[in-house]
Amino acid sequence: MTEQKKIIGGFFSLELPVRTEYHSQALRLNSARYALEYVLRIRNYKKIYLPAYICDSVLQPMKRLNVAFAFYTIDEHLAPIFNSIPEDDACLLYVNYFGINSSNVQNICHNLKHVIIDNTQAFFEQPLTGIDTVYSPRKFFGVPDGGYLYTDSKAQLDLEQNPSYYLCDALLKQIDLGSVSAEPLFEQNEAYLDTCGMHAMACATQRLLTSIDYEQARTIRNDNFHFLHQQLGRYNQLDTHFGNVNGPICYPFLIERGEQLKNHLLRHHIYADDFWEDALSRVPSASFEYRLAKDLVALPIDQRYTQTDMNYIVQTIRGFLI
Numbered sequence: 001m002t003e004q005k006k007i008i009g010g011f012f013s014l015e016l017p018v019r020t021e022y023h024s025q026a027l028r029l030n031s032a033r034y035a036l037e038y039v040l041r042i043r044n045y046k047k048i049y050l051p052a053y054i055c056d057s058v059l060q061p062m063k064r065l066n067v068a069f070a071f072y073t074i075d076e077h078l079a080p081i082f083n084s085i086p087e088d089d090a091c092l093l094y095v096n097y098f099g100i101n102s103s104n105v106q107n108i109c110h111n112l113k114h115v116i117i118d119n120t121q122a123f124f125e126q127p128l129t130g131i132d133t134v135y136s137p138r139k140f141f142g143v144p145d146g147g148y149l150y151t152d153s154k155a156q157l158d159l160e161q162n163p164s165y166y167l168c169d170a171l172l173k174q175i176d177l178g179s180v181s182a183e184p185l186f187e188q189n190e191a192y193l194d195t196c197g198m199h200a201m202a203c204a205t206q207r208l209l210t211s212i213d214y215e216q217a218r219t220i221r222n223d224n225f226h227f228l229h230q231q232l233g234r235y236n237q238l239d240t241h242f243g244n245v246n247g248p249i250c251y252p253f254l255i256e257r258g259e260q261l262k263n264h265l266l267r268h269h270i271y272a273d274d275f276w277e278d279a280l281s282r283v284p285s286a287s288f289e290y291r292l293a294k295d296l297v298a299l300p301i302d303q304r305y306t307q308t309d310m311n312y313i314v315q316t317i318r319g320f321l322i
Contacts, residue, residue, distance in 0.1 A: 016211035022123070023135060026148035028201035030162055031193050032120045032136035035149035036093075037061035038198065039116055039132045042155040047090035048116075051080065053289040054095060056278040058118075060194065076239045076288055079104045086114050096122040098275075098298070099248030100240060124218050124247035139249060140302070141212055144168050145193060146205040157198075164202035167192070217303040218247035224301035224310050225251050231314045235321065238296070250298040253317075258295030264320045265297070270313055273298040 029035045040048070040061055048062060052071040062069045073081045078097045086092050091114035096105055099122035109115050109131050119125050120136035127133035127150040135148040144167035170185035228251040229242050236242075238254040250273065255261065262272050275298055283289040299313055 016207060017213075019210060019212065019214075021206070021210045022212070022214045023137075023148040023150075026135070026150050028206060029147040029149060029159070030145050030164075030196070030199040030201055030205075031138075032118075032134045032147040033057055033060055033193070034198040035134040035147040036116065036118075037065065038149055038157060039134070039151060039153075040065055040067055041157065042151070042153045043091065043114075043132070045089060045091050045114070047087065049082065049086060049090065049092040051093070051095055051289075052283045052287075053097075053276065053279045053292055055276045057194070058093075071282060073283075073287065073289065077104070078240055080108065085112065088114075090114060091116055093118055095120070096125060098250055098252040099123070099125065100242065100245055100252070102246070103241065121249040122246070123249075124214075137209055140217070140247075141209070142171050143205050143208045144171060144189060146201050146209065159198060159200040161202055162196065162199035164205045168204070220303040220305075221245075221247040221301050224305060224307070227307055227310045228253075228299055228301060228314065231310075232317060235317075248301070251301050253297040253299050254292070254295060255297070255321075256295065258297050261297050261317065261320055265313075265316060268316045270300070270316060272300065 027035070027038070029038060036058065037060075039045075045067060047068040047070070049072050050058065050069055051074055053074055059069065061067070072092075075081055078101050080092070080094060082092065092108070092112055093116045094105065094108050095118040096102065099119075102122070102125055105117055105125075106128070109117070109128050115131055117127065117131055117133040119127070119133050120139055123135055123137060123140045130152050131150075132153075133150045137143055137146045137148065144164045146164075167189050170182045170189055173185055174182035222245055225245050225248055229236070232251075232253060233242065235255055236253055237256075238252055252275075262274070265272055275292070275296060277293055279289050279293040283293070301310070
């Protein structure tokens, strides 16, 4: 990769603050799915065990590399039900669901040798020593692409950078014209990342990630999470630990009629992500994963929102529950 010489003078670029990149010691790629592909290639795994409750986009690296995969189930504590040890040329992928399952991560890494941790929903969790771990900054911040990977493998791939400036239209249009107007561009970017191939993180993406106030973002996420749990926890049927959070991706709210609640929230201009309808086709209708995919409501808690916004979410949900 050729380093550009600094130009003194000329026209201005975006005025961005200079801070410290949160995952400054990680390998930088163009998305988390390519970070996973990177691990599969350098470790030369022939098979991977995946949770059935996962997004279909995670399957793309295995299909590109012709790596065999099999699904395992999770219990009501979001821990894997996996009683065997992966073969020497196989590994197990575990998702740190909603960014609140660090204890499950520690147990898995203690008991199994070949593990990949998917921290795409847990940006602020640090990797465990010696454990291949992937992150997706664009699930947490306004960046067009990007992925991080921690690995202690001595094998490395030589990657070319792919510019990301032409993927920023969605972010800029959202500022000018709002989310609804920008949504088609976000969808185009998602489709592009499906097919663009593995690259090193773009300079523009890394510069954006160097401008973020990470501690402020983490604090707001934690405060919003705790507020929602204080107000809604008694209705939440998800059996997991909600105490010591670390900037999670959302507040996971599991109730009967969750699917209807998502529609109710949307009518009140509250968008709750789906995690993940893709799983419905590969799990039994009586399974825990099926219920998660159908009825779990991922309530937004991120750094864009104040307690007033959280209060609006609570009042809207209470109006649905009455």
